Amino acid sequence: MGRWEPDAVGRLRAAAVDLYVEKGFDQATVTDIAERAGVTPRTFFRYFADKREVLFSGSVDLQKAVVTALEEAPETATPYEAVWAALEAASTMIGQNHDWSRMRNEIIMANAELQERELIKLAALAAAMAEGLRVRGVKEPDASLTAEVGIAVFRVAFGRWVAGPANRKLTRTMRQCFDRARALI
Amino acid sequence: MGRWEPDAVGRLRAAAVDLYVEKGFDQATVTDIAERAGVTPRTFFRYFADKREVLFSGSVDLQKAVVTALEEAPETATPYEAVWAALEAASTMIGQNHDWSRMRNEIIMANAELQERELIKLAALAAAMAEGLRVRGVKEPDASLTAEVGIAVFRVAFGRWVAGPANRKLTRTMRQCFDRARALI
DNA sequence: TACAGTCATGTCAGCAAGTGACATCAGCAC
DNA sequence: GTGCTGATGTCACTTGCTGACATGACTGTA
DSSP: OOSSOSOHHHHHHHHHHHHHHHHOTTTOOHHHHHHHHTSOHHHHHHHOSSTTGGGGTTHHHHHHHHHHHHHHSOTTOOHHHHHHHHHHHHHHHHTTOHHHHHHHHHHHHTOHHHHHHHHHHHHHHHHHHHHHHHHTTOOTTHHHHHHHHHHHHHHHHHHHHHHSOTTSOHHHHHHHHHHHHHHHO | OOSSOSOHHHHHHHHHHHHHHHHOTTTOOHHHHHHHHTSOHHHHHHHOSSTTGGGGTTHHHHHHHHHHHHHHSOTTOOHHHHHHHHHHHHHHHHTTOHHHHHHHHHHHHTOHHHHHHHHHHHHHHHHHHHHHHHHTTOOTTHHHHHHHHHHHHHHHHHHHHHHSOTTSOHHHHHHHHHHHHHHHO
8 A cells, every 4th residue: 555545547537537527627726626636736737738638548548559450451552541540440449338428528518629639639530540541651641631630530439329229339430431522422 | 091000910911920029929929929910919819819819810711612602503513522622612712812821821830729720720711611411402421521532632632832942833733633632532 | 167977997816727847656577 | 773665744836717897988869
């Protein structure tokens, strides 16, 4: 046993999410969160760059999965097909937990600052995908265009999935949007 | 003559942009800006919701132009073609002033918070475009997909144009990316 | 001419986010 | 036991942003 209760990060994360749901993101102060986690506000900012970041710790793994999928996609795949591999990998990760996704999404949609953070994470994902495509030999502007379109598809598909019934598969919705985009463009 | 110098908003905007360039967005405090504009910090927040918003006052007009273009696009146009009309209108507005766009873009790219704001404005633009398409009778998810892809094209094209030489036409770059997306997807 | 109302701005007090510098002290290595 | 390390606490501070109220030039009207 350490000097303090272990897993301060875990307690902070849990406390934050609880409070964001209970009182709303704006009303939940860092002091509240820290207090509930049995810790000082200063400690909160040691683990999370800011109040929003609590909800985005998963984005690192997501980005890794996406990049890996791009690397492992068959050499013969077109850029858009390679992007599909990335979207599929992302869907598999996120699609596991419809409940969590829905709750998290509700918190985010209720607050503009959180939407901003969500968007910049997706922009970073797009940038990573574009880089992954460039590694595959795709030139600009093709790499960026394909990656950005991929993220566009992701956004729409995720939005539909998260608003729909829990038993629907994200991968399925993603594929439908992916194909539909192809038909529309 | 009023009790104070006229056009406080204009002075605030100018002072803010100047200082963002001179010292960087983070280092420029609202107190600085207000002081240079000969006004109280409180007044700054009467005109701008926050420190970032100064750089985004044009987005209202942009959105109007886009929506109008969608309304006026020929009935026979496919969704993607209607989106082109919107992108063209946006390009015509923004493409006028390469210097201003480049400076503004440099300020924004140097700061994550500003990029977040830029992204949410673009997301709002996408939402407005999707709504415009729905008005045209396009169903979901087609409306959202087409609109989001349109914004993806816009992002890439704008990025290329703003980084390129001043005499290049935004509309041209936009069209190239628009067509290239069609080829890639 | 006086009077009332309005509008842009000032004044002031205050909260919450976020940061830097330094203190503390359990546990571990040696 | 000595000394180091790492996680947390403590404190003081800056900055963004807000609410409530004050001020006084301008405008319209009787």
